[in-house]
Amino acid sequence: MISVCGSDEHGVPITIKARKEGVTPQQIVDRYHQLIKSSFEGLGMSFDIYSRTSSKTHAATASEFFRKLYDEGKFIERTSEQYYDEETQTFLADRYIVGTCPRCGNDRAYGDQCEKCGSTLSPDELINPHSAVSGSVPVKRATKHWYLPLDQYEGFLREWILEGHKEWKTNVYGQCKSWLDGGLQPRAVSRDLDWGIPVPVEGAEGKVLYVWFDAPIGYISATKDLTPDWEKYWKDEETKMVHFIGKDNIVFHCIVFPAMLKAHGGYILPENVPANEFLNLEGEKISTSRNWAVWLHEYLADFPGKEDVLRYVLCANAPETKDNDFTWKDFQARNNNELVAVYGNFVNRAMVLTQKYFEGKVPAAGKLTDYDKETLKEFSDVKAEVEKLLNVFKFRDAQKEAMNLARIGNKYLADTEPWKLAKTDMERVGTILNISLQLVANLAIAFEPFLPFSSERLRQMLNMDSFDWAELGRNDLLPAGHQLNKPELLFEKIEDATIEAQVQKLLDTKKANEEANY
Numbered sequence: 001m002i003s004v005c006g007s008d009e010h011g012v013p014i015t016i017k018a019r020k021e022g023v024t025p026q027q028i029v030d031r032y033h034q035l036i037k038s039s040f041e042g043l044g045m046s047f048d049i050y051s052r053t054s055s056k057t058h059a060a061t062a063s064e065f066f067r068k069l070y071d072e073g074k075f076i077e078r079t080s081e082q083y084y085d086e087e088t089q090t091f092l093a094d095r096y097i098v099g100t101c102p103r104c105g106n107d108r109a110y111g112d113q114c115e116k117c118g119s120t121l122s123p124d125e126l127i128n129p130h131s132a133v134s135g136s137v138p139v140k141r142a143t144k145h146w147y148l149p150l151d152q153y154e155g156f157l158r159e160w161i162l163e164g165h166k167e168w169k170t171n172v173y174g175q176c177k178s179w180l181d182g183g184l185q186p187r188a189v190s191r192d193l194d195w196g197i198p199v200p201v202e203g204a205e206g207k208v209l210y211v212w213f214d215a216p217i218g219y220i221s222a223t224k225d226l227t228p229d230w231e232k233y234w235k236d237e238e239t240k241m242v243h244f245i246g247k248d249n250i251v252f253h254c255i256v257f258p259a260m261l262k263a264h265g266g267y268i269l270p271e272n273v274p275a276n277e278f279l280n281l282e283g284e285k286i287s288t289s290r291n292w293a294v295w296l297h298e299y300l301a302d303f304p305g306k307e308d309v310l311r312y313v314l315c316a317n318a319p320e321t322k323d324n325d326f327t328w329k330d331f332q333a334r335n336n337n338e339l340v341a342v343y344g345n346f347v348n349r350a351m352v353l354t355q356k357y358f359e360g361k362v363p364a365a366g367k368l369t370d371y372d373k374e375t376l377k378e379f380s381d382v383k384a385e386v387e388k389l390l391n392v393f394k395f396r397d398a399q400k401e402a403m404n405l406a407r408i409g410n411k412y413l414a415d416t417e418p419w420k421l422a423k424t425d426m427e428r429v430g431t432i433l434n435i436s437l438q439l440v441a442n443l444a445i446a447f448e449p450f451l452p453f454s455s456e457r458l459r460q461m462l463n464m465d466s467f468d469w470a471e472l473g474r475n476d477l478l479p480a481g482h483q484l485n486k487p488e489l490l491f492e493k494i495e496d497a498t499i500e501a502q503v504q505k506l507l508d509t510k511k512a513n514e515e516a517n518y
Contacts, residue, residue, distance in 0.1 A: 002233060004222040006051035007033040010196040011211040012095040013289070016132070018195075025195045029054055039296040043307050044452045051222035053214060058221035062214040063200040065264060066189065070201060074263045075146040076186060083111075083123055084141040087134040091143055091192035092123075096133055099126030115287050145207070146199070147186035153259040154184045160269070161254065169393070171321050172275050175250045187256065189213040216257040220267070240271045247277045247319075274393035277319040281326050282506060291509045294326070294502075302502070308451040309335050309491070315450055318396045332499045335491065338403065344491040346409040347443065347458065350436040351487035353429075357422055362437055363430030364480035372435055375412050376475050379405050379439055382446060383472040390449070402446040409439045434480070437462075441477040445469060454490050461485050 009029040018025045033052050040050065051058070069075055083092045097111030102125050104117035111123035123129060131138050161168070161176050168176075189210050190199045196208030223230040233239055243253045253273050261267045280286065286293050299310060313331050316338075317324050354360060368376075382405055389398035418432040440458070445467045448455040459467060462478065463485045471477060 002048040002223070002226065003046070004049050004051065004219055004226065005047045006049075006053060006218050006222050007036055008211065008215045008218065009033065009052055009054040010208070010214060012093040012193070015193070015195045016095060019133070026054065035297055039300065042300045043296060043311065049222050049226040051218065051225055053218045053221075055221065055225065057225050058214075058218055059197050061221040061224060062197050062209055062217045065217050065220075065260075066209060066213070067200050069148075069260075069263055070146070074148070075189065076149050077144060078147055078186070078188075079142050079144045081140040082143050082192070083129070083131075083138040085131040085134055085136060085138050087136045088131070090133070090194075091141070092131055092133070092138055093191060093193060094123055096131060097123045097126065097129050097138065098132045099123075099129035102127055115290055118285055143192055145188045145190045147188050148213070148256075148259065148263070149186045150184035150256070150259055151186065153262055154180060156262055157184075157255055157259065160258070165272070168272060169274055169321060171247075171277055172250055172254060172273055175247075176254050179251055179255055184255070187212075212252055212256060213260070216252060216260070234267050237268060239268055241268060243270050243273045243275075245273065245275045247275060247323075250275045272393070277321065278323045279314075279317065279319050279326055280323060282328070282503075283325060290513050292506070292513075305453075306335075306494075308454045309339060309494075312339060312399070312451060315395055315399045320394065320396055328499045328502045332494045332496075335494050339491040340493055342410060343403065343406040343443065343447075344489060346406045346413065346436075347440050347461075347490055348487060349413055350409065350433065350440050351461065351484060353418060354433050354437060354484060355487060357418075357426070357429055358433070360484045360486070362478045362480055362482040362484065363434050365434040366427045366431045368431065371415070372431065375408060375435060375439075378408050379442055380473045380475065382442070383469075386446060386472075395450075399447075399450045402443070402450060405439060405443050405446055409436060409443070412436065412439070434478075435475070437478050437484075438475045441467070442472060442474070445472045457488070458490060461487055 007029065014025050014028050018028045021028070029052070033054075037050050040047075053062075083097055084090070085092050085096075092111075094111035098108060099111070100107045101109035101114040101117060101119060101121065103119045104114060106114050106116035107128075109116070109119075109121060109126060111121065111126060111129065113120055129138065130136065157176075158180055161173070162180065166173065190204065190207045190213075191210050192206055193208050194206065196211065197214050198204070199207045199209060220230070220234055223233050227233075233241075245253050250273065253270065253275070258269050261269055278285065281292060281294065284292060300307065303309065309331070313326070313334050316334055317326055317330070354362070357363075382401060386398050386401050389395075389401060413432070413436060416432045418429040421429050421432075441462055441464065444455045444458040444462065444464070448467070448469070455467075461484065463483060464477070467477075
């Protein structure tokens with residue numbers, strides 16, 4: 001199995017930012033590619049390759065892809081009227097046209113979307129449109145572009161998705177059905193812009209491949225950079241390809257990219273696209289242009305050593321089938337009430353009691369009671385349940401199942417009360433702590449996909465050489481007499497002042513946006 005990803009580095013927002021900063025688009029993407037890559041690594045997210053669409057390999061791959069479809073007559077040519085800035089002598093992409101939103105009255109709405117109310121727009125809908133580049137009123141001029149006739153692939157997509165992939169998540173399947181029922185239209189694969197991959201045909205000067213067309217081809221070019229055997233991942237019918245994306249990319253990965261691959265004819269199609277819905281922030285839609293976001297590199301600086309807390313909360317709140325909300329108060333509550341009070345509490349109690357009564361060595365298990373056996377049976381079934389959930393991309397439920405192991409452990413210790421038995425029956429105490437420690441070792445394995453940093457620290461505390469997923473559910477992971485290392489707290493409480501500082505940062509952002517009427 002390989003995992004590929006990369007920075008999508010073309011498109012109008014990049015040119016807008018470059019213009020504002022007085023630098024080149026390449027300087028912008030170089031800066032952010034490294035920032036994104038290092039932030040992913042800091043959060044424990046790993047890929048076999050994290051590539052970028054400004055690479056030479058990608059430019060060549062996307063150009064070859066376009067040229068094959070062009071040579072085979074798979075595109076249609078159309079001339080249309082588009083907005084043109086006479087002062088700068090350039091056609092304006094939708095994002096370069098600003099005006100008043102017809103829905104909410106925001107006078108800084110873009111030609112493709114109003115960031116204030118979230119409405120999808122077209123430039124023709126804006127009231128008093130003007131160029132974001134020069135401020136002048138644009139005019140309409142004719143320009144020629146190439147289009148992928150998606151309507152010609154509607155029958156194929158209906159059969160492939162609606163009949164062939166009824167197992168897809170309901171939110172993904174439903175959005176695809178809605179698009180298909182609404183009727184597909186030809187979509188431009190080129191645009192007038194000076195940043196992007198040049199359209200590789202004569203007479204296309206000043207035109208580049210539309211970002212929606214070149215970006216998904218980046219998966220192919222990334223695989224090319226990863227391995228000379230890239231074709232077995234893209235052309236072997238036995239290969240299973242899965243796209244992990246967000247709600248706004250469902251149409252591109254389920255309808256547009258598959259239509260591109262079908263038109264090309266040389267590549268496999270995705271097996272599944274388990275997309276999530278939107279995750280809002282404090283009740284409002286995340287907007288990077290308005291700075292309404294939690295920036296990962298800032299989080300890593302503000303919360304050193306708490307990478308797993310964010311991982312845990314994001315997974316627990318994952319908008320797997322409907323929109324969900326991230327709030328700093330919930331972040332604090334889940335850390336304090338679940339990671340600290342449930343998971344961390346059980347681990348600490350089991351290890352501290354072992355340190356106190358058995359000098360940190362795993363005690364032998366004596367005769368098991370019926371309750372011991374029930375507890376062991378309960379956690380031995382976890383591996384199958386977690387795997388079942390992971391295999392159908394229910395990561396939120398899988399993490400919840402892993403946390404249930406810690407709940408089982410806390411209940412077991414609370415019910416058996418080994419600290420009371422220590423005065424009269426140390427053999428029974430040893431049995432209870434042996435079972436508890438086996439459960440702790442299982443927690444290190446069960447949480448490894450979700451909380452890798454904590455699992456590694458727990459492995460070191462347990463003095464385990466390594467752990468293997470196949471061992472999850474066993475009750476003999478730690479042999480009697482095994483020496484544990486000194487216990488440490490896996491998680492720590494997050495205080496109100498820390499959370500208030502993060503909330504205040506967002507309030508300051510909101511105030512700045514309001515003052516700028518943004």
